[in-house]
Amino acid sequence: MFPMNTPRLSWGGAGVLAGLAGLAVSHGATAALNRPRTPVGVVRDLVPSTAQSTGSPSDAAAGLVSPIAQLLMLAVFAALMLSAGRLSARAWWASLPIHIGVGGVLAALVLTRQGGELADAVPVVAATVVWIWSLSLLTEPTRAELRRVARDEATPDPEKLPHALATRRAVLVRAGLVTAGGAVAAVGGKWFSEGRREVERLRRLLNLPVTDPRPPAAISVGVDGITPWQTGARRFFRQDTVFQVPAIRPGDWQLRIHGMVDEERVISFADLIGMKITEDWVTLSCVTNPVGGELVGNAWWSGVRVARLLEMAGVQPGADAVLQTSYDGWQCGTPLAALTDDRNALVAVAMNGEPLTLEHGFPARTIVPGLFGYVSACKWVVDLEVTRFDDIETEMVAEGFAELSPIELTSRVDVPREGDEVKAGVLLVGGVAWSPHVGIGAVEIAVDGGPWQFAHVGGTAHHRDGNPNRDTWVQWSAEITVPPGDHEIRVRAITVEGTVQTGVERDPNPGGASGWHTRKFSAS
Numbered sequence: 001m002f003p004m005n006t007p008r009l010s011w012g013g014a015g016v017l018a019g020l021a022g023l024a025v026s027h028g029a030t031a032a033l034n035r036p037r038t039p040v041g042v043v044r045d046l047v048p049s050t051a052q053s054t055g056s057p058s059d060a061a062a063g064l065v066s067p068i069a070q071l072l073m074l075a076v077f078a079a080l081m082l083s084a085g086r087l088s089a090r091a092w093w094a095s096l097p098i099h100i101g102v103g104g105v106l107a108a109l110v111l112t113r114q115g116g117e118l119a120d121a122v123p124v125v126a127a128t129v130v131w132i133w134s135l136s137l138l139t140e141p142t143r144a145e146l147r148r149v150a151r152d153e154a155t156p157d158p159e160k161l162p163h164a165l166a167t168r169r170a171v172l173v174r175a176g177l178v179t180a181g182g183a184v185a186a187v188g189g190k191w192f193s194e195g196r197r198e199v200e201r202l203r204r205l206l207n208l209p210v211t212d213p214r215p216p217a218a219i220s221v222g223v224d225g226i227t228p229w230q231t232g233a234r235r236f237f238r239q240d241t242v243f244q245v246p247a248i249r250p251g252d253w254q255l256r257i258h259g260m261v262d263e264e265r266v267i268s269f270a271d272l273i274g275m276k277i278t279e280d281w282v283t284l285s286c287v288t289n290p291v292g293g294e295l296v297g298n299a300w301w302s303g304v305r306v307a308r309l310l311e312m313a314g315v316q317p318g319a320d321a322v323l324q325t326s327y328d329g330w331q332c333g334t335p336l337a338a339l340t341d342d343r344n345a346l347v348a349v350a351m352n353g354e355p356l357t358l359e360h361g362f363p364a365r366t367i368v369p370g371l372f373g374y375v376s377a378c379k380w381v382v383d384l385e386v387t388r389f390d391d392i393e394t395e396m397v398a399e400g401f402a403e404l405s406p407i408e409l410t411s412r413v414d415v416p417r418e419g420d421e422v423k424a425g426v427l428l429v430g431g432v433a434w435s436p437h438v439g440i441g442a443v444e445i446a447v448d449g450g451p452w453q454f455a456h457v458g459g460t461a462h463h464r465d466g467n468p469n470r471d472t473w474v475q476w477s478a479e480i481t482v483p484p485g486d487h488e489i490r491v492r493a494i495t496v497e498g499t500v501q502t503g504v505e506r507d508p509n510p511g512g513a514s515g516w517h518t519r520k521f522s523a524s
Ligand SMILES: Nc1nc2c(c(=O)[nH]1)N[C@H]1C(S)=C(S)[C@@H](COP(=O)(O)O)O[C@H]1N2
Pocket: 236, 237, 238, 239, 240, 241, 242, 284, 285, 286, 287, 326, 327, 328, 330, 359, 360, 361, 372, 373, 374, 377, 378, 379, 380
């Protein structure tokens, strides 16, 4: 470590150690978040690489430029961190301009590189936080001693303060903690990412017995800018409580079915995909979706019917719920009836003809047509316990959300967007409407508070047995005529059973938000 009895060096040394700890954490975070480049890597990329050009005699010398430039950058970094450390002799926050400055420059570099995403800045932010926090931790004992001495001497010189033994020990312990913390973060992140990379590789190698159909003809109403009927895996909303997406090897995955059953069953991934695969279109939505919100998507799911799995175990009388548990411990309680009736409630292994993405529950998750995700769509599902609602409690239900939670009858305007400026005259508008497992019968719009008028509703898919699939959303469109000026369009849907979507505005808790979606726009 740095010599503790020469404080001039110890301030600077603390700065450098904090700097290195921050870089280690940024490496770990980059790996754990699966980002393509570490902040250090991004800086290194700034040095023009000469290694690729071969053939001319000057190449050997040119090849040296890059390591030298890299050393220089390292020296600049060390010098900055050293000054930060020395500034911290005054107060823990005196180094903030340097740390935030360096973090800001790195964040700008990381975000502006080609393909940069907001998530790429997380490791930089983590590094900056670690710089500030660990430097303050490393220097606090010495600053405390300075304050103590200042009570006796008029102006103690922070550079010449002889360390008391206790202070020296405190600093060394803290230096050890910071070093160990940095090492654990770097190694842990790397270890984690290797697990994820391996699972990504296994996922690509999987060859599932599933199909990948096109959306049926006449589904689309052909309005530019409207939400596509089929939602791609990348575009599909993601809603979960995990900090790290579980990386589960299919070979390690098991589904345990137990509780109020005749015979407990444990099913492997190989068992599962060896069973009869059922496939269908299902629209999934989150209960927290606000009116007009985007927490809804529609995909082609492939998997094994939960009813079949429960039948294998033999459900005992008296049960009315299945407590589902995911690999990460998340739980939801699902009405047994929805899992055993004739709807296609699935333990799904594929979405849109591809194995589930890790984010959406690889290698297996449940999908239950007609129910909100929080009571039914358990990602990374590993356990199904047949039970009674009276005997279980789940987090969302404890927060007041409904125990039985069918997806609300909902409709949304996609076009025009809020605040759009359009040409006066005839305007093509459109959106989506859903009431999964019930089905949309009609969609109505009202312009500028005028009377409700029917919109055109796009086609529906059909189940394999030929019956119409009521489990998905539909697109709708309408031609309206708008004079110049400000306008407002609102939409409501009506189910096949004749239920009209309510205009009463309610919060998502307990059973999903309600109210008519309205868009304001102007024409000229
Ligand atoms: N393991 C696990 N499964 C989960 C959740 C979760 O937090 N953890 N969230 C649920 C909620 S609230 C919703 S709306 C859906 C969302 O599924 P998606 O992320 O595939 O769109 O997953 C459900 N399944």
